[in-house]
Amino acid sequence: MRLPARFPANCFIVAFGAAMLGQGTVKFTRDRRGNLHSYWLDRRGIAREFYTKGASAWPLWKRAFRMGEIRRCPSLDATNARRDALEERKKMKIFKATHERRKIVVIVNGYPRAGKDTFVEFAGNFFAYMGWGAYSSSTVDFVKAITEAAGIAEEPKTPEKRALWAELKTAFEKYDRFISRRTVAEMEHAMFQSARAAQIGFIFAREPDAINFMKTLVKDCEFITVFVDRHDAETVTSNAADMGVEDFSYDFVINNHSDLAELKLASERFVHEVIAMKGPRQ
Known part of the structure; x- marks a missing residue:
């Protein structure tokens, strides 16, 4: 089933839903205001997240359920980062x-x-x-x-x-x-x-x-x-x-x-x- 471009949810629901559907592994980080944020990594280590523009500035109750979209976030890719960087330097x-x-x-x-x-x-x-x-x-x-x-x-x-x-x-x-x-x-x-x-x-x-x-x-x-x-x-x-x-x-x-x-x-x-x-x- 293909999801609409934007739909109501939050980062935790979407990340755990993706994991339950076998789409990846749930991970956690913090946004620029220190709020806990969830995303997931697929088998290739590609990171994706549920994103709503400006949501990090909202109060907790408002962030609990809002319209947003799934997007790639390359900087959170699972990388065994230093090993991957060495491989990329060869390229x-x-x-x-x-x-x-x-x-x-x-x-x-x-x-x-x-x-x-x-x-x-x-x-x-x-x-x-x-x-x-x-x-x-x-x-x-x-x-x-x-x-x-x-x-x-x-x-x-x-x-x-x-x-x-x-x-x-x-x-x-x-x-x-x-x-x-x-x-x-x-x-x-x-x-x-x-x-x-x-x-x-x-x-x-x-x-x-x-x-x-x-x-x-x-x-x-x-x-x-x-x-x-x-x-x-x-x-x-x-x-x-x-x-x-x-x-x-x-x-x-x-x-x-x-x-x-x-x-x-x-x-x-x-x-x-x-x-x-x-x-x-x-």
């Missing part, structure tokens, strides 16, 4: 020899202190190791340069500074989507100036509306979205940009709930899955 030699002509723009989002910069650093290094050109930029770089010129240092990043950057970015974005257009144009310029056959550019972006608009601007590149999740990330409510980061359906969710070694492995798995992709992700 890198093959990937290095197969320089398909590809250009990919990756939007990276998440709450402050979720590990976005570290994820991009790890993933970018893996892509570079395989011969790809790897770049990164942020939609807030332009306004940070303005505030730096005005004498406002970037560090330490306070709620007041984040609110200022968000307000300035919103003002520029109201003028013909200036920030989105500028960010995408600069990234595409860097990628198309390089002689490398394979290119990947990471863009840090916050607002779902801006992400959707940037997707329309990317004509000659693949477009992927990533959400980096961590249960102890800084949930910012002082500006609209940070408040809306979960209001989007991302292609990948990187669960950064452990240490740097696990985040590095999750980043590596992400790289391998992106390389294996052909066209839009299903």
